[in-house]
Amino acid sequence: MNTQVLVIDPAAGLAREARAPREEGLPGDFAIWIFILAEMLAFGVLFVAYAFTRAGDVELFNASQETLNRTAGAINTLVLITSSYFVMRAVTAIKHGLSKDCAWWLGAALMLGGVFVGIKAMEFHDKFAAGITLSTNSFYMFYLALTFFHFMHVLMGMIILAFVIAKAWRGGYSRQDHVGVETGASFWHMVDLLWIILFPLVYVIR
Amino acid sequence: MQYQSQAVAKPYFIAAIGLFVGQILFGLIMGLQYVIGDFLFPAIPFNVARMVHTNLLIVWLLFGFMGASYFLVPEETETELFSPKLAIITFWVFLVAGALTVLGYLLVPYSTLAEMTGNNILATMGREFLEQPLITKIGIVIVALSFLFNITMTLLKGRKTSISLVLTLGLLGLAVFFLFSFYNPVNLVKDKYYWWWVVHLWVEGVWELILGAILAFVLIKVTGVDREVIEKWLYVIITMTLITGIIGTGHHYYWIGAPEYWQWWGSIFSALEPIPFFMMTVFAFNMVSRRRREHPNKAAVLWALGTGVLAFLGAGVWGFLHTLAPVNYYTHGTQLTAAHGHLAFYGAYVAVVLTMISYAMPILRGRAANSEKAQNMEKLAFWLMSISMLVITLLLTGAGIVQIWLQRISPTPMGFMAVQDQVSIFYWLREGTGVVFLIGLVIYISSFFVKGGAKAAA
Amino acid sequence: MNTYASSNRFSSVIWLLLMVLTLTTFAIGEAGMAGSGAMLGLLLIALVKGQIVANYFMGLRHVAFGWRAVILAYFLLVGGLIALAYRWA
Amino acid sequence: MSTTFTKSMARNIFYGGSVFFFLLFVALTVDTTHTLPKRDNSQNITPSVERGKKLWETNNCIGCHTLLGEGAYFAPELGNVYKRRGPEFIKIWIKSQPTGAPGRRQMPNFHLTDEELDDLVNFLKYTSEINTAKWPPNIEG
Numbered sequence: 094m095n096t097q098v099l100v101i102d103p104a105a106g107l108a109r110e111a112r113a114p115r116e117e118g119l120p121g122d123f124a125i126w127i128f129i130l131a132e133m134l135a136f137g138v139l140f141v142a143y144a145f146t147r148a149g150d151v152e153l154f155n156a157s158q159e160t161l162n163r164t165a166g167a168i169n170t171l172v173l174i175t176s177s178y179f180v181m182r183a184v185t186a187i188k189h190g191l192s193k194d195c196a197w198w199l200g201a202a203l204m205l206g207g208v209f210v211g212i213k214a215m216e217f218h219d220k221f222a223a224g225i226t227l228s229t230n231s232f233y234m235f236y237l238a239l240t241f242f243h244f245m246h247v248l249m250g251m252i253i254l255a256f257v258i259a260k261a262w263r264g265g266y267s268r269q270d271h272v273g274v275e276t277g278a279s280f281w282h283m284v285d286l287l288w289i290i291l292f293p294l295v296y297v298i299r
Numbered sequence: 300m301q302y303q304s305q306a307v308a309k310p311y312f313i314a315a316i317g318l319f320v321g322q323i324l325f326g327l328i329m330g331l332q333y334v335i336g337d338f339l340f341p342a343i344p345f346n347v348a349r350m351v352h353t354n355l356l357i358v359w360l361l362f363g364f365m366g367a368s369y370f371l372v373p374e375e376t377e378t379e380l381f382s383p384k385l386a387i388i389t390f391w392v393f394l395v396a397g398a399l400t401v402l403g404y405l406l407v408p409y410s411t412l413a414e415m416t417g418n419n420i421l422a423t424m425g426r427e428f429l430e431q432p433l434i435t436k437i438g439i440v441i442v443a444l445s446f447l448f449n450i451t452m453t454l455l456k457g458r459k460t461s462i463s464l465v466l467t468l469g470l471l472g473l474a475v476f477f478l479f480s481f482y483n484p485v486n487l488v489k490d491k492y493y494w495w496w497v498v499h500l501w502v503e504g505v506w507e508l509i510l511g512a513i514l515a516f517v518l519i520k521v522t523g524v525d526r527e528v529i530e531k532w533l534y535v536i537i538t539m540t541l542i543t544g545i546i547g548t549g550h551h552y553y554w555i556g557a558p559e560y561w562q563w564w565g566s567i568f569s570a571l572e573p574i575p576f577f578m579m580t581v582f583a584f585n586m587v588s589r590r591r592r593e594h595p596n597k598a599a600v601l602w603a604l605g606t607g608v609l610a611f612l613g614a615g616v617w618g619f620l621h622t623l624a625p626v627n628y629y630t631h632g633t634q635l636t637a638a639h640g641h642l643a644f645y646g647a648y649v650a651v652v653l654t655m656i657s658y659a660m661p662i663l664r665g666r667a668a669n670s671e672k673a674q675n676m677e678k679l680a681f682w683l684m685s686i687s688m689l690v691i692t693l694l695l696t697g698a699g700i701v702q703i704w705l706q707r708i709s710p711t712p713m714g715f716m717a718v719q720d721q722v723s724i725f726y727w728l729r730e731g732t733g734v735v736f737l738i739g740l741v742i743y744i745s746s747f748f749v750k751g752g753a754k755a756a757a
Numbered sequence: 758m759n760t761y762a763s764s765n766r767f768s769s770v771i772w773l774l775l776m777v778l779t780l781t782t783f784a785i786g787e788a789g790m791a792g793s794g795a796m797l798g799l800l801l802i803a804l805v806k807g808q809i810v811a812n813y814f815m816g817l818r819h820v821a822f823g824w825r826a827v828i829l830a831y832f833l834l835v836g837g838l839i840a841l842a843y844r845w846a
Numbered sequence: 847m848s849t850t851f852t853k854s855m856a857r858n859i860f861y862g863g864s865v866f867f868f869l870l871f872v873a874l875t876v877d878t879t880h881t882l883p884k885r886d887n888s889q890n891i892t893p894s895v896e897r898g899k900k901l902w903e904t905n906n907c908i909g910c911h912t913l914l915g916e917g918a919y920f921a922p923e924l925g926n927v928y929k930r931r932g933p934e935f936i937k938i939w940i941k942s943q944p945t946g947a948p949g950r951r952q953m954p955n956f957h958l959t960d961e962e963l964d965d966l967v968n969f970l971k972y973t974s975e976i977n978t979a980k981w982p983p984n985i986e987g
Contacts, residue, residue, distance in 0.1 A: 117819040118849030124856040126849075127535055128863060130827070131542060131571070137835045138567045144842035151846045167783035171776060174810075178772040181814045182765065189761045227560045228881050234560045242870070249866055272850045275816075282815045289806045290832075292779075293799045294839065297786035333920065336951030340944065344954050345920050346909025410956070413904040425903025427917050461853065483903075485896045487973055488886035491916065492878070527853055534856035541864040545871045554981035555914045558881045562979070564874065629983060632915030632923060712986045715922035716951075 120184075121276030129283045132246070136287050139242070140294060143235040150231065155299050157232035160223075165216050166296040169209050170288060173247075176205035177285040180254075180278045187261065190268035196261040199254055199274075202281065206251040213244050236295055243284070243291060250284045253277045300662050302373035304380035309663045310390050311366025312656045316744065318359035318397070319649075323737055325352040330730040334723050343405065350404050350430045356644065357428065358397045363652030364473075364509055365389075365446055368466060370659045371516050372450055376457025381449050389445050396438040400431055422483055426494055429480045436480060443474040461530040462519075465537060466512035472505030488556035495551045502643070503544040503572065503614075510651045511537050511579070514606060517658045518583065521600050522590035532582050539575035547572050550622045554631055562624035569622040573615030583607035596661060596668035598677040602654035605685055609646025617642050617692065629707050634722070635699030642692040645685075653743075660747070669749070676746035683739030690732045698725035771813050778802050796843050800836045807832045885977035897962075898969025905956045912987075914978060921951065923987025928967070928974040930985050936970065937963045 119126050147154040183198035220237070227234050257277040260266065266274050300306065329348045331338045339348075373380050380386060403412045409425070416432030418424045423433055431439070447470055454463055479496040515533040519526055549565025552558075583604050594600065617639040621630040630636065657677065661669045668674065701722050705713045713721070782802055785795055811828040812818040818825070882888070902908075907924070908917040914925040927936060940963060944952040958966065 117816075119820055119824060120816045121850075122855035123849045123851035124531070124535060124538075124859050128538065128542075128859050131539060131574070133831060135567060135571065137831060138570070139563075140835050141838045141842070142563060142567065144839040145845075148842045148846035163783065163786050167779065167786075170779045170782075174775045174779060174806075175772065177810060177814050178768065178775075181768050181816075184816070185761065185764055185768070226881065227877055228558050228884070234563070238560065238563065241873070245866065245870055245873075249862065253862075272852075272855075276855060279815055282810055285814070286807055286810050286828075289810065290803050290835065293782050293803050297782055298796050298799050298839075298843070299791045329920075332951070335949055337946075337949060340952040341954060344910075344952070346906045346918070349909050349918050349920070350906065409906040410904040418904060422900055422903060425906050425908060427908045430906060430909070461857065485891055485899055486882075486886055486888045487899065487914075488882060488888075488976060491914065492875075531851065531853040531856040534853065534860045538856070538860040538863045541860075542867045545864075545867040546874075548871065549874075551916075552878075554978045555916070556882070556886045556976040556978055558878055558885065559979050561874075561878075628981060631981065632912040632917070632919065634919055637919055706986050707983045712984045714986050719951075 119279075121279040122272055125276045125279055129279060132283065133287065136239075136242070136290075139235070139239055140290060143239065143294065146231050146235065153230060154232045157230060157236070158296070158299055161236065161296050162216055162219070163296050165212050166292050169212050170292045172205050172209045172212070173285050173288050176202040176209070177282055179205065180281050183261075184271070184274055184278050187266050187271040187274050188268065192261055192264045192266060195266065195271075195274060196258050199258045199261060199277075203251055203254045203258065206247055206254065209247055210244070210251070213240065213247075217241075217244075239291055239295060243287060246284045246287070250277075250281045253280055300665070302379050304383040304386075305370050305373050305659075306663060307380065307383045307386040307390070308366040308370035308659060310387070311362050311369065312660060312663075314390070314394055315359045315362040315366060315652060316656070318355050318362065320740060320744070321401075322352055322355035322359060323733075323740055325349075325355065327730065327733050327737065330726070330733050333719075333726040334730065347404055347409070350409075351401055353428055354404070354430060355401065358393075360648050360652060362393070363648075363655065364470070364513075365393075367509075367513050367652065367655040367659070368446075368450055368470065370655070370663070371466065371513065372453050372463055373457075375460045375463040375516065376453055378453060378457035381452035381456070385445060385449050389442055389449070392438070393442045396435055396442070400435045403432065404430075421481065423481055426480075426483065426490070428498055429494070436477075439477065440474070443470075443477065447471060447474055460526070461533060462512050462516050465508050465515075465533060469505045469508030469512060472508065473501060476500045476505060491555045492552065492557060495548055499548045499551055500545070502648075503547060504541060506648065507540045507544065507575070508537050510606075510610070510647055511540070513651050513655050514579070514583065514603060517599060517603050517654055518586045520658060521594040521596060521603065522586045523592035523594075524586045524589055529586060532578075536575050536578050536582060539578060540572075543568050543571040543574065547622075550624075550627065553624050553627055566623045570619060572622070573611070573619050576611040576615035580607035580611045594668070596658060596674070598669070598674045598681070599654060599658035601678055601681055602650060602657045605681060606646070606650040606654050609642065609650050609685060609688075611646070612689070613639065613642030613644070613646035613692070617696075629703050630699065633699045633702050633706075634695045634725075635703065638692045638695035638699055641695065642688060645688045650685075669746070673746045673749035676742055676749060680739045680743035680746060683742065684736055687732045687736040687739060691729050691736070694725045694729045694732065698722040698729075701725070768813065771809060775806055775809060778806050793844065797840060800840055804832045804836055887972055887975045887977070890972050890975065892968065894965045894968040895972045898965035898967070898972075901958065901962055901966050902969055910953070913973065914976070915981065921953065923982060924970060924973075925976075925978070926974050926982060926985065926987055928970045930987065933967045933971070936967055940966070 179198045179202035183195045183202065186194035186198055217237075217240075220233075225233050225237075227237050254277055257274055260273060325348050328339060328343060329345060329352055332340075332345050332348065369380060369386055403416075407415070409430075412432060413419075413424050416434050418433055421433055423436060424430055429436075447467075450467055450470065454467055476497050479493045482493050484490050484493075511533050515529050518524065519529050545568075546564050547569035549561040550569040552561035552565060584607065587600060587604060621627050621635055621639065661667065669677070702718050705721060706715060706718045782799055785799060808829065812825060817828065902913075907913070910918050910921040912919060912923045912925070915923065931939070937960075940956070940958060943955045946952070
């Protein structure tokens with residue numbers, strides 16, 4: 094009962110069968126898109142709040158920004174984008190019915206997720222060791238809030254990827270039915286998308 | 300009535316309405332004390348009236364939730380209730396405990412009551428909404444556990460629908476978060492911090508799961524829209540509720556000594572809290588317009604739509620109005636808070652319980668819907684109560700704005716009591732509107748006693 | 758398999774482009790560039806990267822325009838407000 | 847054109863999202879707990895303050911007053927009353943209730959001993975020294 098697929102536009106189901114390539118539905122389940130939009134909204138408000146709070150105390154923000162490890166941030170950007178690329182390869186693979194390839198690509202993306210988490214954890218460790226907390230000043234409040242909130246999204250994305258990998262490995266997806274892969278992929282790309290704004294905003298722009 | 304054991308819901312609903320009347324009467328007493336300060340003093344001081352007013356509200360809503368669950372769960376799970384007898388015992392225990400507690404409030408000085416009921420063993424009393432004596436609190440836990448046991452056992456032996464799962468999850472959360480009412484550290488900041496784990500995580504968290512489940516159930520029944528559609532939207536709405544509402548707790552942590560970053564977390568996430576309420580309104584109207592059947596119970600449909608709109612206004616709009624930290628700095632703890640509290644509780648929880656009662660009570664009395672005449676009375680009552688509550692909210696908002704201006708923004712701030720005199724006109728009008736609300740309530744109750752012309756059971 | 762290989766080649770090029778853009782952002786930071794020009798340049802790079810990820814990685818380029826517009830509008834709005842805040846400072 | 851929208855996915859996102867945000871809330875609570883000693887004035891909690899808090903509770907003061915903005919809105923804010931009125935005024939005020947002025951709001955007499963009055967005042971002093979991020983906006987509360 095729970096696996097029954099509901100299609101918003103009944104005629105579209107036929108279109109999908111015909112594999113009309115130009116106009117498709119959203120990749121993945123609609124429910125994840127509501128979630129994605131809500132998360133992007135929350136992050137968006139935080140980004141803008143950061144910028145306007147900075148306007149109130151530019152010196153403090155610039156000075157505190159200097160203490161961040163920009164290299165770690167840049168490496169993490171490369172890592173996350175590459176993992177996104179792997180996820181995309183996985184989606185392409187399953188669209189061609191290659192279950193094992195899909196699982197391998199997702200596994201590679203998951204590993205890079207682990208690298209991101211490792212680097213980020215080292216960054217957090219350095220900051221905490223320096224006695225920096227959410228209450229140190231408004232720059233660190235935003236830096237920690239934004240990166241930690243994002244960090245949790247990476248962890249959640251990894252859990253989702255792990256579930257998708259397990260199912261893909263068992264051959265649970267196919268050329269015709271791979272909404273689950275697309276759903277997980279969409280979430281992972283969102284995590285990437287948010288970091289693409291977060292990195293220049295918090296680490297670079299001054 | 301499809302299952303015999305659904306009948307146990309009836310006493311719960313009757314008790315709920317009875318206590319509702321009590322709540323309104325004490326509300327009117329308080330409203331009068333706002334303008335005639337010594338009214339009923341020293342027989343019923345304001346703090347006692349308020350305690351009765353708010354505690355009756357909580358208790359009758361709990362009766363409503365339980366009655367709703369006992370009606371809803373057998374039908375959803377397609378099986379008789381695990382133990383109707385336990386449900387009846389629980390009912391009487393809860394009613395007697397509730398009545399004794401209220402009598403305790405009214406007849407014994409609060410400090411004496413505290414001493415009599417073991418507050419020296421574990422001090423939990425004297426905090427807003429959690430004024431109940433220790434033994435009552437323990438009683439509430441026992442009642443909640445036996446109720447949850449009954450519901451869960453029923454769920455386990457029957458069909459597991461999303462609606463019944465969400466409802467049970469909400470009820471479980473209700474019981475779990477109530478446990479924080481037993482934690483009362485001397486450190487006032489911690490006391491307040493965890494006090495909100497009961498109050499906020501109830502009304503802006505788990506209670507909304509209960510609300511959503513009840514509303515979804517009634518919408519399925521009265522519109523005939525596919526369960527699959529309604530249930531997936533239920534999930535989407537409660538997801539939005541929790542992802543905004545949990546961190547949204549931060550909007551209570553601005554000025555109580557908690558770290559200042561809560562001003563950001565609280566503002567941002569609680570600013571998103573209207574979204575699920577808006578979705579709920581759209582959802583309710585959408586389902587009704589897509590209806591596949593004309594249910595004879597038009598009054599229930601009206602209540603269901605009303606819940607959506609009023610919850611959005613009360614919890615969503617009036618909540619948003621003062622949730623941003625820079626605004627809340629000025630509005631915190633003023634009549635504006637009272638305004639929001641009234642419309643939010645009425646629009647979300649009173650309305651959803653009355654929606655369920657409106658749908659279920661005719662069925663419990665052996666008919667699909669009440670007579671045309673009775674329904675018209677009920678609809679009139681809906682409009683009277685809803686509009687007067689909206690007017691009360693507007694009046695309290697007016698009082699709040701003047702209060703904020705004179706007491707907090709003005710370069711020559713006035714003292715609290717002086718300001719209260721300035722806004723008394725709002726309080727007089729509020730009291731008058733409260734009487735209209737009571738009239739609406741009387742008409743509502745009378746609608747149950749209209750004879751004749753009942754529609755046959757479907 | 759032909760389409761498979763070609764679409765993979767295409768996405769690899771896209772990936773390389775994103776790498777280069779990221780390194781550009783990093784280089785601007787390392788060079789210590791500041792001011793409106795650098796700020797707008799960095800936001801523009803972020804916008805381009807975001808569009809690439811949304812349209813090619815997420816695959817929104819096949820989807821009805823409305824959804825792509827949502828992402829684009831998001832980047833323009835958030836980026837615009839950030840730029841405003843920086844100019845205003 | 848077709849977008850899939852299933853109940854099972856909506857359910858999974860509900861569970862995942864709720865757990866996710868609850869964990870975030872717990873993480874923030876842990877940080878709050880670590881930060882509180884800098885703000886909550888807990889170093890000044892004496893046995894007298896403890897007794898005072900209990901008196902505050904067992905006389906249901908919150909049923910009329912607000913404390914740090916929370917409570918009933920019938921009588922003045924008391925979170926900063928120590929700073930507004932000072933200890934002696936508070937004690938005399940409590941002892942002289944009710945005023946009996948016709949038509950005015952009345953506060954009951956709680957028959958507190960001098961020692962109890964001191965405890966209550968100490969509790970209000972402790973409360974007034976909590977770091978409340980400069981709330982209320984002015985001394986009137």
